[in-house]
Amino acid sequence: MPEDSGRRPFTVGVVGTGYVGLTSAACLAHLGHRVIGADIDATKVAALRRAEVPIAEPGLADLVGAHVADGGLTFTTDLAELATAEVILLCVPTPAHADGTADLAPFDAAVAALADVLRHDAVVVVKSTVPVGTTRRTARALGRSAVSNPEFLREGHAVHDFLHPDRLVVGTVPGPGEGRATATVTALYGGISAPLVRTDAASAELAKYASNAFLALKLSYVNVLAELCEHVGADIGDVAGAMRLDPRIGAAFLSPGPGWGGSCLPKDTRALLRTATEAGVDFAVLADTVTANEHQHDRVVRKIREAVTGSAEGSLDGVRLGLLGLAFKAGTDDVRESPALAVADRLACAGAVLTGYDPGVRRTAELGAVRWADEVGLVAKDAAGLVLLTEWPQFRQLDWRQLAALTDRPVLVDTRDLLDAGSVVRAGFSYHRLGR
Ligand SMILES: NC(=O)C1=CN([C@@H]2O[C@H](COP(=O)(O)OP(=O)(O)OC[C@H]3O[C@@H](n4cnc5c(N)ncnc54)[C@H](O)[C@@H]3O)[C@@H](O)[C@H]2O)C=CC1
Ligand SMILES: O=C(O)[C@H]1O[C@H](OP(=O)(O)OP(=O)(O)OC[C@H]2O[C@@H](n3ccc(=O)[nH]c3=O)[C@H](O)[C@@H]2O)[C@H](O)[C@@H](O)[C@@H]1O
Helix, strand or coil: CCHHHCCCCCEEEEECCCHHHHHHHHHHHHCCCEEEEECCCHHHHHHHHCCCCCCCCCCHHHHHHHHHHCCCEEEECCHHHHHHCCEEEECCCCCECCCCCECCHHHHHHHHHHHCCCCCCCEEEECCCCCCCHHHHHHHHHCCCEEECCCCCCCCCHHHHHHCCCCEEEEECCCCCHHHHHHHHHHHCCCCCCCEEEEEHHHHHHHHHHHHHHHHHHHHHHHHHHHHHHHHCCCHHHHHHHHHCCCCCCCCCCCCCCCCCCCCHHHHHHHHHHHHHHCCCCCHHHHHHHHHHHHHHHHHHHHHHHHHHCCCCCCCCCCEEEEECCCCCCCCCCCCCCHHHHHHHHHHHCCCEEEEECCCCCCCCCCCCCEECCCHHHHHCCCCEEEECCCCHHHHHCCHHHHHHHCCCCEEEECCCCCCHHHHHHCCCEEEECCC
């Protein structure tokens, strides 16, 4: 335990060892706690016991390796092994139903399985993103106080964000044990320095959805603004650049792209919208945020069609396109709800033949109609156009002259405004960007 923490180590059970659970488990072990990670996926648990980390997160494999080796971090498929845990973190998935509501089946299954296992004084912490009321319901189901402690880490920065969060939000359910539960969660994070927001569970749960939905809103705003720039002869780079300098607006989340995606922004915006609908609140700006994102995928396809065929009505049937980037953003191996794949789906429906390269995504990822390429030359070979969809910085260093020579037609649509226009034009490409 770091010297400055001034707290005692806990025995912590982490249920679900995905992006959030494994990161939490490894970081809490790093902070000196004894951590048991539990997961229903036996293959994953077997790999983690060998300190093999199935996701690409900077620093995570080192932490897991160190604490599996020193015994501070163990893994199990048997929830009964959490019987000694003083604190339980629930980090199971909360995906979306078709109607947008959160699917709480995995969450409820984990809670039900814990009911017979927990020691009488164990504090239950809900880290999964859950609709308002879920923590209160969990407390009732388990007959104890439960705490909402939503997680705000970003994929690709998970370890850093966990250890250096912008804020810690701790929301409690009124009742006996509430004070002790808050004190336990606060002590759990001893050694981490961040503003603490102490509130009720409903506000904590809503703060998580509100934050993700606001980021989505900002991105839909800037993506529509980019479209407007194209119509009125303005430059989104300069427009967003001017906006960024206003601290009330903030510098981040103003880069236009092929739409926002990932495992959380899409599901969380839809879930918040459902919560609003069920509460009888007309959250039109959020509904528009979601619609604008779907429109963005269509808009990018139109842009590609025009760039490649020279016309808004040109046919993409049988046209070979090379996709650069498949992950939902740079720095992750995750393709869940990737805008790159949403665009690819639409291109495939229009008959395009797609090959994709991504430096982070694994060959085994679910890529729909996209044929996987191990190296970038293979996506360029004989392509009628290249489309850059994920902002991997290493794409800047590619030999664009060589890639242009490999293509059938050197057309490049850069949906992330990543490249230096002068260099790619000098390399021979006809270069197309959004919002200019
Ligand atoms: N991925 C992210 O960047 C963030 C995710 N969240 C939220 O955290 C929660 C977890 O998300 P991820 O870590 O991305 O999920 P994930 O899909 O990466 O991992 C979830 C893990 O839980 C396991 N699991 C499922 N049901 C289980 C059960 N009943 N008992 C034990 N293990 C079970 C799965 O096998 C899997 O290993 C979600 O509510 C998500 O919205 C919050 C902040 C960031
Ligand atoms: O709840 C979650 O799972 C997490 O969701 C997001 O994190 P993440 O999914 O890792 O992705 P972001 O970095 O937020 O990016 C989301 C999408 O927006 C896009 N984006 C982001 C920024 C930008 O300027 N432009 C832009 O198009 C990205 O390419 C990506 O498709 C939030 O940023 C985290 O705070 C939150 O904890």
